[in-house]
Amino acid sequence: MSKESLIQHQRQLIAVTTDCVIFGFDGTKLKLLLIEREKKPFKHNWALPGGYVFIKETAEECAKRILAEKAGIKNVFIEQLYTYTDVKRDPRERTISIAYYTLVNQYQYELIAGRDTLKAEWFELSQLPRLAFDHREIVKTAIERIKGKVSYQPIGFELLDEKFTLTQLQTLYEAILNTPIDKRNFRKKILGMGLLKALDEKEKNVAHKAARFYSFDNKAYKKLTQKGFHFEL
Amino acid sequence: MSKESLIQHQRQLIAVTTDCVIFGFDGTKLKLLLIEREKKPFKHNWALPGGYVFIKETAEECAKRILAEKAGIKNVFIEQLYTYTDVKRDPRERTISIAYYTLVNQYQYELIAGRDTLKAEWFELSQLPRLAFDHREIVKTAIERIKGKVSYQPIGFELLDEKFTLTQLQTLYEAILNTPIDKRNFRKKILGMGLLKALDEKEKNVAHKAARFYSFDNKAYKKLTQKGFHFEL
C-alpha cells in the first residue's frame, strides 16, 4: 500500500456537533438554559441545545444558528469552550462536540421550544436535572470558565439590562463567583476600572433611596484593550 | 420530509484532524517544532505536526500519536488549545482541526522526520517561516495561552532538565513572557510557592560561582492543588 493510499485509508469522517451552554440571570441567581429532547437518544431527557455542524458553516455559525433555532436567542456574543471527543460520547455513532458558552439577559428573550425540542427552560445551577450525553461535564467546565474569566475580563454585562445599578452588578458577580462581596470594595474596584458610565438617571418606584443607573462604556473598553490593558476584579 | 429524515439529511460527516504546537527551550530562547510537509497540499511548506483523528481514538490520543509518529516525542503532557473550523481552512475538503499544545525539553528528544514529513526542526519564535494552512493563527493563540498560563500555573518545568538552577528557570520565564524579571523578586516568589525542592548539588565546571540545583516538588504540588490552591507568578 502506498503512503498516499494509506493516508486516504486513515482519514475517516466524523459527525461534528456544537453544544451551547447558555447562562442567564434573573436578578438574583445564575441560570442555565436547557431543552427537553424530543427524539432518541435521550428522548425526554434535558440537554444543552446542540446540533450538527453543516458542511458549509463554521462551528461558531452553527452554534449561533442553534441558539436561534432551538432557543430563540439571537445576536449574542458566544465563545468557544472546549471540544469533547470521547469515542463513546454519543451512543449512535462517533460524534465530537465543540462546546460554546454565552451569557444572556434572561428577560430579553422569550424562550421557544424549537426543532426537536419539547421544552426550553431556565434551571438554577444548584438544581440541574440529569443531563443527556456528557453534558454535565460540559456544564461543569463552563461554570469553571466563567468563574475564572469574570475576574479578569468584563464579561457579565450581557446578563443585565443596558442600564443597571451597581447593586445589580454586584449581585451578578456574587452569583457567578458564588461568594459575598463587600459593597464598598466592589464599587471602588469596578468604578476604578473606568469601564462604567454613570448615567443621569435613577431607579423609579422603589421604596427606598433610588440607585443611580450605569451602563457599560464600550468606547473606554476598546481604548483600554488596545493598550494591552489587563484588569482583575 | 419528516423531521427525522431532515435531521439525517443535515448531519454531514467532516474530516477531523489534530495539530500540535510543541514548545521547546534551548536554555535561552523559546522554540517551536515544525515539520516540512512531504505531500500536497502545502508540499515543502513548514507546518505544525498534525493528522487525522481515527474513528476509534479521542482527539487527545490522536495528538499524542502524532507527536510520537511525526516528531518522536513520547510521554508528554498535552493540553487542548482551540478548535479551528473555518470552512476553507483546508483546500482539499472541509476539515476541522483540534489544536493541542505541549512543552518539552528540547534536548530530551531526538527529532525524527516521521511519516509524511521531510524534516523536523526547532525554530525560534521570532524567526518562524511561512506556515501551511491556518497554522500561523494556531501558533499565535498558543503563545498567548502559555503566556497567560505561566503566570498562574506551574507549567514550564517540563522544558527544563529534571535538575535546574533558579537562573535557568528565570531565563525560561523571561523567554515565555518575553520580558526581563528582577532576580531577587523572582526567587522570593518562586521559592515562596513551596513547589521547588533544593537539592544538595551544585553546578560543575562553570567559570564562576556554582549555582545550586533545584527540582520540581511534585508531592508539594499535589498537596497544594488538593487544597484548591491557586498561585501566580
Added chain:
DNA sequence: ACATCTTAGTGTATTTATGACACAAAGATA
C-alpha cells in the same frame, strides 16, 4: 599566590493593592 572575571545569592524600603469595617442620605410608605 594573587588578581580578575563572571555569575550566584541575598534584604530592605517604597509603593500599591487588598480587605475589613459603620453611618448618614434619599425616598417611599404608613
Added chain:
DNA sequence: TATCTTTGTGTCATAAATACACTAAGATGT
C-alpha cells in the same frame, strides 16, 4: 413626621509587588 429600606461613601491595617546594590564563590590567567 416617623419609619423603613437600600444607596452611597472613606479610612485604616495588612499584604503583596516592585525597585534596587553589594558580597561570595569558584574558575582562569599572570
